[in-house]
Structures are given as structure tokens and as C-alpha cells.
Amino acid sequence: MTNGTNIPLSGARLWDSLMEIAKIGGTAKGGCNRQTLTDLDAQGRALFQRWGEACGLKLSVDRLGNMVFTRPGRDPSRKAVAIGSHLDTQPTGGKYDGILGVLAGLEVMRALHEAGTETEAPLVLINWTNEEGARFSPPMMGSGAAMGIFTEAEILAKTDSEGAVFGAELARIGWQGEADPAALQDLGAYFELHIEQGRLLEDAGKEIGVVTQALAQNWLEVTIEGAESHGGSPMAGRRDAMMAAAPLIQAIESIALNAVTPAGDPGRATVGRLTVYPDSRNIAPSRIWFSIDTRHHDPALLAQMADDIRAKAAAIAATRGVTITVADFWYSPHTPFDPTLVGHVRDAAERLGYKHMDMPTAIGHDAVYVARKLPATMIFCPCHGGISHNESESITPEWAEAGMRVLADAVLAAAGVARR
């Protein structure tokens, strides 16, 4: 027996909604720029509010702007089963990263509403604030603060690169509510559907990724201090921060490629942001700062990568007469997802006849923070070429529909469908 497929889920309606909301912040190259706490974010939130209320959901907004829709269950003593993801995007983001998970959840609610189906446990649908972290760092602020990983005060005080303050921007766009974000720690279960942002599913010809765990991630920050030298000064006497940064960036790539598990899986490492001082045409720089993200299946190898980066930095510093500081910025431990919920997802894919495989997520998601406090899991659907955080991010309507049907089935398995 299926739990969810007898409600009138519509892949076409989900697709239409994805295309409709993508117009808000739509870019010429077919992507989306709807960064958190911008006017466009407010427009996206308003559209989502209309859609949610149209299928009978009740909206609550918390002090960090997280949008939480509730649908009552028959048994008010049961903890709610939640579906969530995010509507914010990268500056050059796509149409599906985050949005698919929110709108697939909306489609589940719409179908339940149309069918008049009641669940035993209440259902919740969440749009988390600032998952991307592109404008205000770090990412996944809304879920992280709700789960007690960050304090509300620190989140509200964050500034963007222009100096705008998170709390002020949240108030400015009119989406600061009064609910306590920590109340979400009382959810009974959390499901998040997301595009894979990798190529494993597409390459393996699978429609569904059953996500069993989140890989450990380690973010570092590097500061190189040398001395300014005129572009015409002799090569020998220089303490050039640029010439120290270049071999370290090269080494970071090699270190990731060489951190291989017995099964042959390498690590991942990326320098994503970098600043140069004084950034002047005729002056070899005295200071360079950059961010490093490292990830690995194997927490021991992840720690080894950080050690290797520090050792390489020390060697470069000694050779080049500069100082290099490698500071810890953020660490996300290895996080297993809840076996019961993972089982619901695997069973749903099996029942619905979708080709599926178990896999980890190498990418941070709101579900990873949620999983630290309550049972949570994720469902992946493929995306073309693994391309994401890119305007050319793309999926097929069939992939979106498969993910949405598995989500519905697993959520209803967790919440229980009330008999009429």
C-alpha cells in the first residue's frame, strides 16, 4: 500500500510553481538572484505565503524570519512532521537549489488539501532564512539558530559586505516575526528534498538519492602577511604575499586529491573568497586573505587535510619570509540521518518504483543542523552535470516529480494518514 500516491499530487503544478517563483530575481541567463533579505526575497516570501494560505495552511514567522506553515493533525498530542528547505539563492544561483524542497512540500500540502486528507501528526512546511550564506555568512543561519547552534543575537548582528546589518535588513523587508525559532526543536521529524548538486545520481542513472548522512565539513581562513614591494624591486628581496598564496592554493587542490579513502574517494577543497591588500597595480601585495572549505567522507581524513594545509602553509611561510595564519572558522561534524526516516524514504522509492541509491551529502543543508536536534533526513534528485550555484542549474520535470512523490510518501508514512 502506498501512503501518498492516492492524493492528487501534480508534477505539472509543482513545475509551474517552480517556474513562477523563478521569475522573482530571474536572470538573463535563466538563473535566479534572490539573495536573502533583499526586496526580491520579500517578493518570493509573499508569493509563498499566498500559495500556502490558499491551501489552508497557517503561517507563523519567527524572530529570524523563518516562515513556518502549519497544518493540524488529528492527534494534537503528536509532534509535527516537517518539510523544509529555502527560497533564497546565490547571486548567480539557479531555479531549483532549495526552492524544489519548499515547493514540493507545498505540493504535498495542496494535494492533501484538495483530497481533504487528514494526517495523524500535524504537518509543518518551512522556508528557512538565509540558507545560502552568500550575503550574510555563515550559511544556514535560520536553521542553525533555531537548533541552538547560533544565538539569535549573533545572527541579527551579522553584516554583509556593504555593512548592512542582518536584523535591520530583516525588519526593512517586513519579515521579522515574533515566534521563537527554538520552538522548532520540538518538531517530531524533518524531511528535506534537494537537488543533488553533484553527478552521482545522473551518472548512475538513478532518480532518487536516499541520503543517509552528512559529511564532515571544515572551513578555514588563511591570512598571509608579507611586505609590500614595488613592482620594479628585485625578485630576491621580496616577501610577496601573492607568491605565497599561489603555491598554497595549488597545494590545497593536491591535498584534497590525495586524501583518498581505501574505496578511492578523495576529499574536496575550495578557496572561494580572496582579498588582496593593497590591491594596487604597481605594488606586490603585503597581505592576502582567503577562505577554504574542506570536506570528506572520512572525518579522520578531513582532519588530516587541515593538518596538511597547515604544514604546507608553514613550509611556504618559512621559504618565503612571510607569516601565514590558518584559523578555524567553522566546523560541521559528521552527521548521520535518522535510520527510521531514511527507511521511510528508501521504502517510498522502492514502492513507487524509482531507481534509487543510498548516498551521503557532501554539502551543508538546513537538514544537517536540524538532524543535530531531532530525527531528520534528506532526499536527493539528480541535476544535470552536477551543476549548481550556477544560472545554468537544471533538472527535468520527471526528476522533480519523482522527488516530490517520494517526499509525500515518506512524510505520510511518518505522520500517519488518519482513517476517515
Added chain:
Amino acid sequence: MTIRFDAARLWDSLHEMAKIGARDGGGVNRLTFTEADSAARATLRAWAEAAGCTLALDRLGSMYLTYAGTDNALPPVAVGSHLDTVPTGGKYDGAYGVLAGLEIVRALHAAGRRTRAPICIVNWANEEGARFAPPMAASEAAMGITTEAAVLAAPDRFGGVTYGEALAASGWAGSAAPQDAQRFGAYFETHIEQGPVLEREGCDVGIVTGGYGVAYCTITVTGRDGHIGGAMADRRDALVGASEIVLALERIALGTQGRGLASATRLALEPDARGNIPSRVQLVASLRNIDQAALDAMKADLAATAAEVATRRDMGVAIDYVSGYPAVPFAPKLLQSLRDAADQAGLKHRDLPTPIGHDALHLGRVVPSAMLFIPCHGGLSHNPAESITPEWSAAGLATLGPAVIDTAGGIA
């Protein structure tokens, strides 16, 4: 006969001149065509006329103070530099070269002697470019590399007037053609090094063999963006590609036996977000070499490396040369006369190129030219704390004086 150059008189004159536009902290602010600049010019004129020179002013405000030779049909041997400073300048940058030339003439005058060819002390207008950009434009126009009209139209960085208007208001505009300077038989410029080499090596003077050719470029590396959780194998990370180019620049410079330099000075990432693989990186770089053919070879090496990186990493690497200057070798005969004079005076010297622009680099494209460096403490310049020792000043004079007199045909 031997002419006695008076190092103490030169030192005194340097510090007398430094009172004009003096600032707290020992520095000098003598921006082009300001009252301080005019006062410095008037002082130089008075000193030079007292030593038997006659003044000519050209249409761009450069001063030519000529001490006649015994055969004034011969082209003059010029000795010069500049009296203007940057707003936070020191006492010696430029002024040393002008006043060292003055001391040669004073010594001749005091001895009642003349060289065969005339000697011309030059104070080039607006060498620094601090008020009217670009720097060294008066000598550049004199050598026909830029036009007088372009120089006269340059706007004041601090106010609403042009170079031409400020020059006219200062009263130092003349009627001589700047291009007459192309008839110099030779040009010598003595200057503080503005670098660390001579002091570090304990040299008294440096024989400047020429100026670097410079090629500034923008290098754009285009990869593909993506989420940082994506597998390494599929990536086209523009920053990793760019870092290979940075290291290649250094390798190319180190492969020139010390004749070439390279720098990567600016780096901008797109999208420059912690969560994204950089898809596009723009790098600002410069290549320098004392030899033009070798500079061209460095450019060819960079192009080949860029193509190799582009192919191996499946990226775009585009190199766009945006500006630059040719390499200017100084005249071997003049350089040898400086070396001979330094040897004669028992001074420790070495050859070195100038990494910094000077009027002599414009002169050197048209007129046989040479430069002489004296050390300065810590390589510090364009700074109130710029400093030299009386011994370094004397060493420069002891080298420059005989070389100028020799080049001017000796004492008649």
C-alpha cells in the same frame, strides 16, 4: 688640471634648498608651479647665474642654465633632474641631481675654467606628476614622445586649473622650444637610488645601465562555477588555474638571470563567495626586463604557459597587454666614463638598472644618456624620512664631476 668639486658646498646647498617648502618632520612639499616651486626655481637661477650661467626657459617651464664652453658650436652636455617634489617628499629626490650639476659648474667657475663643450644644468618641470599626471611629461614632450599640447592640457589633481594655466600664473613659462633638448650631446642624471641595493651592498655609487621595459597586463582566467561540495574531478576552478599563472610569472622572472622582474599585484574573483568555486579570476600582472628582446621573450613564455594551463585545465586564459614602456639602455660610453671616474676616486660601485621612471629614460631614447645612483637609507623615498649621508653625496659628486667634464671635451 684637476677641478676641485666642493662636497660641503653641495651639502649646504641641498639643505638650503630643502628649506623651501619644508614641512614638519623633515620633509618637503614643493608641488609643481606652486609658490614653493617658484621660490626653488628662483634660488637655483640665482645660484647658477652667480656661477656664470645663462637661463633659458622652455614653453613647458623646464629650466636650462648654460655654462658656456670654449667651443659653443659643440652640442651641450646636460646635467639635470628636478626640483619639484611629491606632497610628502624628501630633501634629495631630484634636488640632488640638479644641485650636483650646479656644483660642477660652480667648481669650474671658481677655478676660472671652461670645458670645450657647454654644460647645461636642467631642471625638468613636473617630474613627479603629483600635481599634473602623468609624471616626467615635460622631458617626454621635449623628446617628441608626447605633444606639448597634451602636457599643457593636463588637469590639476587638486584644483580647477590646467598645467598650462598654472605654468603661466607662476611666471616660469618661457619661449624656448622643449624639443631643442634633443640637440644635447649627452645627458647625465644623478639620483638617489630609491631602493635598497647600494646600501645593502655597501656601494658608494651605482652605475645605472638603463631602464626596464615594462609590460602591464590583465589576465582573465575563465573556468566554471559550481557548488564547493562538488567532486574535484569535474571542476574548472579559475582560481587554481590563476595560481598556476602567478607561479609561472615568478618562474619566468627567475629564469632571466636577474635581468627580468614579474609581479602579480591584483586578483579579483567571481563570484567571490565561500560557497562557490571561482568561475572567473582577473589578475593584474607586470613583466619587466632591462632588455627589450628579453622582455618580448618573457611575454612569449607567459603566452605559452597560459595556453598550456588553458588546455590542461579546460579553461580560458586571456592575456591583455594594457600599457607599458620600452626598455631604454643607457649609452655605453657615458657609463664607462662614470665607472672610470668612480674607480679613479677609489669608490665602490656596481652596475644596476633603474626600476623607477626618471626623465633620463625619456632622454635616453633620443640623446646619449646615463644615470648615476647614490644610496639612500633603507631605500626610503617619497617620504619625509628620506635620507642620505654627506659621504654618499660626496661620492656621487666625485663620480659625476669628472665624467661630465670628460664628456664635455675636458678642461680647455
